[in-house]
Amino acid sequence: MNVITAVKAYITKMIEESEPGMKILLMDKETTSIISMVYGQSEIQQKEVFLLERIDSGNNNSNSGLRYLKCLVFLRPTPQNIDLLSKELRNPRYGAYYIYFSNIVAKADVKILAENDEQEVVKDVQELYMDYLAVNPHLFSFGLSTCMANWKTFTLQRSVQGLASVLLSLTKCPIIRYQKFSNLCHELAQKVDELINKESTLFTFGQSSQPLLLILDRRCDPVTPLLNQWTYQAMVHELLTINNNRVNLSKVKGISKELAEVVLSAEQDPFYAKNIYLNFGDIGQNIKELMEHFQEKAKSHQKVESISDMKAFVETYPQFKKLSGNVSKHVTVVGELSSMLSEYELLDVSEIEQEITSQTDHSSHLQSIRKLLNPGGNRKIRDLDAAKLVMLYALRYRSHSSNDIGGLIKMLKKRNVSEYLISSIDSVLKYAGRYAQPSEIFNVVEAVKITKRLFKGLNGVDNVYTQHKPVLNEILDEIVKGRLREDLYPRLGGFTSQQINSRSQDVIVFFIGGVTYEESLTVHVFNKNNPEMRVILGGTTIHNSKSFLEEANETIRANV
Structure with a gap:
């Protein structure tokens, strides 16, 4: 189970299934984020997609003379998008449209599109189930802030749709269990179960074991989102904030224009992939090695005396330039983290946080x-x-x-x-x-x-800054032992006693109210230590302490 692999496979299918030739990719705000999480713009353009457009930009009259181009449409199946796409089809700017929806689309909506396709430019309509943000191989998010306050108006339906697409993209039809104390968990579990039953033909998979979908409420662990973090990804999010793999550094003193916003993606950045779960002290040493490697490469490029030297330099220049940008990016990010750590005495703060919790x-x-x-x-x-x-x-x-x-x-x-x-x-x-x-x-x-x-730490932990273990740690321990309590985590649906008592090898844990990168680390370590099991973690959003406080305040204000 790997959500990044699943999304990438769908994107490849979308781009390669249409006829060869230059293409336009037409998206909405959400699907733009879905694609940018796993592909850089230059990578997409290497696949014959030379222009990316937003259907909701309002600037879609400028390309009227491009009827020779094919248009790949990738949208969420929302009423607004159906309306915008209908307008596009009534006055098509391109010669052929291949339409892909990120989730299950209603037959009535397909009928509306057909009625508006008077010039018969639509060549194909498909559902590709990638209605979520694939953050890490085992981590996904729906990008929904303050979700509990908007539960009745928007978040519940969006979470049902998102979880359905996760299950379909991973080809899983699960037993559903939920946190008993939470009405929100029970409601979401019921709605997902109803959708699975309604779309039963889509959820018919050959499964060697019964997967588990466990729905949890953020309120079961309000401690983890309040803590300072010490692994690279989690630390960057806590101190600088990661938004769809992007980090805004524009307020850093003396920052250059090129580094005002940087992308941190393990798919596109080998250094980040290697260091994403490492503690801050280890990252400092690895940054030093990265710089030394770059300096050696730079020396080898100083000698450009002949045509062959020039040719060799030009051939390696893109990789050299990429390495140069990577060094600058990580030196800047780690330097800023180090400055904040020192200036705000975060070591002292974190030590007390960990002692209180452990x-x-x-x-x-x-x-x-x-x-x-x-x-x-x-x-x-x-x-x-x-x-x-x-x-x-x-x-x-x-x-x-x-x-x-x-x-x-x-x-x-x-x-x-x-x-x-x-x-x-x-x-x-x-x-x-x-x-x-x-x-x-x-x-x-x-x-x-x-x-x-x-407030339970782990005995024998040497690092005083990583004593705390999230509640999720114990829940996963109960799952791997087959002891997850029925009175605390009841299940939905009619399953046989054999299915109920069997241990699930594939587990999807979803947090209403948001998840954290510390919990992502917990799942990463769990998967590493339990190779016979595969756990995927998701949440309505990914919190740092600031966004968590907003979530808590809005939830209380809405009296959820």
Whole structure:
């Protein structure tokens, strides 16, 4: 199971199945992102696609004299896109249209397109199930922020469509299990099950074992998205933000125009692929080796004295230029991470975060936070990190008889921390809800177990910055042992006892409310350690702590 491979295979099919010759690729905003996640523009253009267009750009009257070109149309099957495509077909700018939808398209919509195709320019209409963003081989997202607040109006339907396309692209018809405490999980599970039954012919696959789709609620683990990260991909997202593989560096002091926005894609960047899950200390050494390799290449290009030298240089120039750009990009990104790490004292912050989440020592934790928040200490701690420490403390010690949440909030106010961050403390506690106060719905023994589960480190971990393990870590452990509890994660549908008791080799875990790169790392390590199993992870979005706080605040505001 590999979502990047699945999406790439569909794109190759789309481009190569049409007649040979130069082509236009017509997309919408979402499908543009879907393709750009796995292919660079230059790679697409090497496949006879010389122009990329947006159907919703409003500038589609300029190419009226290009009837000799073929047009590949790749759109989500939305009412707006059906309408825009109908207008395009009524006055076609190109000689032939090959239409590909990213998901199941209604027969009524196909009929509308046929009625508008008066000049009979449509040569083919197909469904290619890639209605999601393939981020890593085992990680996908729908790019939906603040999803719980928009659940009824948009997110539920989009999540059903997205999960259907993931299942179809991976050719899986799963048993569906969901987190019992979450109405959202139950509702999504039911809707996906209904769609599978409705489109049963599409979901008929020869499967050696019964796959599992497990739907989880972000609220089961509000801790993981609040932590600073120390692996390359996760650290970049936390400190600089990755948006569809792109990182905006325009605010970096003295940045050149070429590096104002950089692309971090493991598919197109061997250095990033090699370092994506490595800790920050290891990346520094690898950057040094990358620079030394480049310097050696540069020396070999200094000697251009003959025609053969020039020819050799020209032939290797694209690779040389690419290597040069890669070195500049990663030196800039790692340099900025290093500056932020030092300037904002993130090592000290992270150490306390990890201790709060992985150990039980109220007095020591309270003292450490007070020391960092003390305005007289001349510390450079960011307001965001200061507020997150209080959030973690509040989640951890909310029920502790000697907790001093109020005192810590007063310290934040003395630091002039924004009202938004201070109110976010209460929002996160309300967002965590039942899991922050597990005794409300579980007996005392179960309450202790759940609390331990939120704040459980791994024994024998040497690195103080990576002690914390997400709740997902324990869930996967239960799955691999065949012990995932029916009372906590019930299943839908009528399955035989043999199917129910069999261990799934293929598992798709989906988080309503967003997933994190730390959980992606958890799945990467799990797959590596359990080669007989394949786990894919997805979420409505991929959070860093800022986007998670927005999610929590909007969810509470919407009273979900």
